[in-house]
Amino acid sequence: MTTGRVDIVEQGPRRPRRAGIAVLVALAAVPLLGILASRDTSRPAPAPEPTPVPEKTPVPVRDAVSVRSNAVYPAADGAGATRTLRVTFPDGSRAELTYPAGLSLDSLGARPYAGGRLTGDGDSGEFRSLTAPLYGEAEIAAGRPMIRRLTGGVTLWPGPLGVDGAGSVLLFAFGDWRLALQDERAGMTFEQRLAWAENLRGTLTPDGFLTLSAGGPLRLSRPGEVRDGVLVGPQLWLGGLSRRMLVLAPVGRHDPGCGRLGRASVALDPRHAISGSACRDGFYLAASGDESFVRSALRNVRVRAL
Numbered sequence: 354m355t356t357g358r359v360d361i362v363e364q365g366p367r368r369p370r371r372a373g374i375a376v377l378v379a380l381a382a383v384p385l386l387g388i389l390a391s392r393d394t395s396r397p398a399p400a401p402e403p404t405p406v407p408e409k410t411p412v413p414v415r416d417a418v419s420v421r422s423n424a425v426y427p428a429a430d431g432a433g434a435t436r437t438l439r440v441t442f443p444d445g446s447r448a449e450l451t452y453p454a455g456l457s458l459d460s461l462g463a464r465p466y467a468g469g470r471l472t473g474d475g476d477s478g479e480f481r482s483l484t485a486p487l488y489g490e491a492e493i494a495a496g497r498p499m500i501r502r503l504t505g506g507v508t509l510w511p512g513p514l515g516v517d518g519a520g521s522v523l524l525f526a527f528g529d530w531r532l533a534l535q536d537e538r539a540g541m542t543f544e545q546r547l548a549w550a551e552n553l554r555g556t557l558t559p560d561g562f563l564t565l566s567a568g569g570p571l572r573l574s575r576p577g578e579v580r581d582g583v584l585v586g587p588q589l590w591l592g593g594l595s596r597r598m599l600v601l602a603p604v605g606r607h608d609p610g611c612g613r614l615g616r617a618s619v620a621l622d623p624r625h626a627i628s629g630s631a632c633r634d635g636f637y638l639a640a641s642g643d644e645s646f647v648r649s650a651l652r653n654v655r656v657r658a659l
Contacts, residue, residue: 356411356543357611361561362496362651364521378641388514392516394528396467400408400590403503412427418552421488421489421491421529422462422487422488422489422594423464423485423487423488423489423492423530423531424462424463424464424485424487424558424593424594425463425464425560425561425562425563426444426459426460426462426463427440427459427463427560427561427562428440428459429458429459431454431572433454434449434453434454434456435451435452435453435454436452436453436458436459437449437450437451437452438450438452438458438459439560439659440463440562440589441558441560441562441563441564441599442465442572442576442587442588442589442601442603443465443466443467443562443563443564443565443573443587443588443589444565444575444576444586444603445564446576446587446603446657446658447658448601448603448656448657448659449656449657449659450601450654450655450656451654451655451657452650452653452654452655453649455649456649456650456653456654458591458599458654461591461592461593461594461595461597461598461599462591462592462593463562463589463590463591464484464485464487464589464590464591464593465483465485465532465562465563465580465587465588465589465590466483466484466485466587466588466590466600467482467531467565467573467574467587467588468480468481468482468483468573468574468578468580468585468586468591469481469483469553469567469571469572469573469574470546470571470572470574471545471549471570471571471572472570472571473570478570478572479541480574480585481534481535481536481549482534482535482567482585482655483525483531483533483534483553484532484533484535484547485530485531485533485563485611486531486533486559487593487594489531490524490531492525493510493524493531493533494510494520494586495513495514497510497511500521503523503546503547503550504547504550504551506525506526506527507523507524507525507526507550508523508524508526509521509522509523509546509547510523510524510534511522512535512538513535518537518538519535519536519537519538520535520536520537520538520539520540520541521536521540522534522535522536523536523546523549523550525550525553525555527555527557527563528554528555528557528563530555530557530563532555532563534549547570548569548570548571551569552567552568552569552571553567554566554567554568555564555569565587569644572589574586574587576602576603576604576605577602577603577604577605577613577614577656579614579617581620582616582617582618583617583618584602584604584614584617584618584619584637586602586603586604587603588600588601588602588619589601592641592642595642596641596642597640597641597643597646598640598641598642599639599640599641599650599654600619600637600639600640601636601637601638601656602619602636602638602639603635603636603637603658604632604635604636604637605635606635606658611637612634613630614637618630618639619637619639622631626641627639627640627641627645628640628641628642628644629647629648629651630651631651631652633655634655634656634658635658636656636658638654638656
């Protein structure tokens with residue numbers, strides 16, 4: 354890894370985030386209530402004793418971190434036993450899914466996955482993955498303060514709790530979408546982080562999908578690209594908020610049966626173990642969840658490039 358200026362971690366007060374997000378509280382001083390003494394017309398009322406005035410303790414007000422589903426829910430077409438769904442992958446390619454209505458793929462929500470690396474100085478650059486956290490910024494924050502803002506739409510956060518070897522997280526904001534780049538413990542230099550922040554671009558399609566492009570030294574992975582036995586090209590992850598999840602990865606029309614992939618798999622959300630996979634018509638499918646969902650998804654879902 355190239356060396357460079359080390360990023361400075363700015364310490365600040367602890368702030369809410371991941372498993373549950375605490376609501377912001379602003380404490381105001383309690384107003385004093387005047388105590389009225391009962392009066393007796395036969396004798397004068399005693400003078401009230403002075404009431405001690407409590408000190409006002411200032412409490413900082415913090416910015417709220419919204420908890421929301423970080424996914425798009427496209428509308429399905431069709432009636433009866435079959436539905437169709439049109440989707441857009443992060444590289445801008447489009448496809449149509451045909452599936453049994455009972456799978457309810459349109460209700461699962463779709464999230465993008467992509468990979469990329471920085472090039473320059475003759476080296477191939479270190480690969481990094483971009484994922485869409487289920488609960489957006491709230492999931493990344495996990496109750497902790499942001500480290501710093503790199504650009505107007507990119508922030509730096511502490512790595513996930515309890516994950517060995519995990520470094521800081523770059524969080525990209527594209528409209529309502531949030532994409533996370535998980536670094537390694539050694540970490541990128543400040544210049545490398547800034548190169549990612551300044552050269553990754555996101556665009557929303559009319560139906561809400563997120564497409565990505567890169568400039569400068571940044572290169573995004575191509576469909577069907579494999580690194581260390583893992584598919585790292587553009588993908589869509591359907592589901593994750595429930596037990597069910599289906600991953601779609603285009604591998605290219607020149608390899609419709611995924612013969613060149615060998616035993617490669619996808620980098621599925623770590624909370625969902627892959628139960629099975631299939632490949633046909635130039636698309637790799639991996640499923641997780643209950644047995645009936647996995648069996649039906651791998652057997653009956655058809656993907657057609659548009």
